[in-house]
Amino acid sequence: MLDDGPALEVVGISAFDERIYREVLACPGIAVQELVMRSGESSGRIQTSLSRLRTKGLVSRLWGRSPRWTATNPGTAIRSLVRGLQSDLDRLTDTADQLEAAFRTVGQDLKEGGQFEVLAGPEEQARWYVRLQQEAKEEVLTFDRPPYVLDYHNPVQTGLLRKGVRYRTIYVPEAFDHAGALDEVGSLVKAGEEARVLPALPFKMAIVDRWLAVMPLDMDPPLTRGVLIKGSTMVVALVELFERLWQEALPMWPPAPGDGAPEPAGDPGRGEEQKWAELSPEHRRLLAMLSAGLKDDAIARQFGTSPRSLRRRLRGLLDELNAETRFQAGAQASRRGLV
Incomplete structure (x- = not known):
């Protein structure tokens, strides 16, 4: 008996039918009863399997008083099955192309309704x-x-x-x-x-x-x-x-002087307002980042310095602006339109 394991499932032959086919291939003219003895399966199951193999063109029934079975040329029969499978695959590929074209048409027309x-x-x-x-x-x-x-x-x-x-x-x-x-x-x-x-x-x-x-x-x-x-x-x-x-959001980069920042107010508090109005672009940017809630590490990276140096720089700025906290400085800068 030839038995290299199931190999014909790809062309629609079940493992059991392939097993029977291999028995017939190994013993030309074999009778159903002998196949029953070799396989241990029932006569009815063997007959059904032989009918399927005959439909696939793998076996043929010999004439005579006692029904016997023989295999057709495996190369011819299996290549015929492969050609049929290839034809099915070609039709499937054509269908896939049509579906893909439909998908692209729908996908490219993005304004077709909500x-x-x-x-x-x-x-x-x-x-x-x-x-x-x-x-x-x-x-x-x-x-x-x-x-x-x-x-x-x-x-x-x-x-x-x-x-x-x-x-x-x-x-x-x-x-x-x-x-x-x-x-x-x-x-x-x-x-x-x-x-x-x-x-x-x-x-x-x-x-x-x-x-x-x-x-x-x-x-x-x-x-x-x-x-x-x-x-x-x-x-x-x-x-x-x-x-x-x-x-509600604050600009990442504040306006430069003359680009919308308010001018100093009248005499009352003129000195304090003058300080705010004369802030350098770098200090305006620093206040904008503080107002936005950026962390010290992120701000320090942006200014190319260490977090410790940034905090010292910030402390000096707060003192200059008479602000107690960074939040207060950021809030006042936002209120004055500087960030």
Whole structure:
């Protein structure tokens, strides 16, 4: 008996039928009763198996008073089955091509009515985050906070800023905990991004042209599921939330003197107001970071100094401004329109 283990399942031959086929192949002209004795199976099961093998073209029944069975040429029979399987696979491939074309048509026409699409896994969320920006014609609104599906470098933003797409981003202080993040935001601001900071954000999201939005469904890392929202009232609500928080947020880089900062007031308190109005751009930036709640380590990295040196520098600034605490200094700077 030839028995190298099941090999024909790929062309639709079960392990049992292959076992019977191998028996017939090894003993041309074998009778059903002999197959029953060799296999230990019932006559009915053997007959059914032989019928299936005959339909597949693997065996044929010999003429005679006592039914006997012989195998057809294995090479010819099996190659015929493979050709049939290949034909089925070709039809399946054609169907896959048609379905893919339909998928791309639906996927590229992003403005076909309001709908939601669940995005599985951080990779899919990252892919859509980049794709939505590439679809942007006018504006991208972003809540930026950890955890992230990409690193802090946005691969497409600078190019889109150059093309005139407006970017407005609200950050949280934790967004600048890793080295290089503040430098990256500084580069984006120079390229045209409008950046502000809030102590906290409820979630992270990106909105494109006030029509499309992508956001995670939960904020626990890793971000296993997200949602793509297309042209629905949910996007309208998210835009409204963004605009309200934008008004509350503080600019990352404060205005320079003459760019909107108030002039010194009249005689009462003129000396104190003069101090505030004459703050250097560096001190204005430091106060903006304090007001936004950035940690000492993050601010120190941005100024290229140590946290200890930063605290000494900050103490001198507070004394100069007659402010008791960093919070008080940041609040007064915000009230005076300096940050």
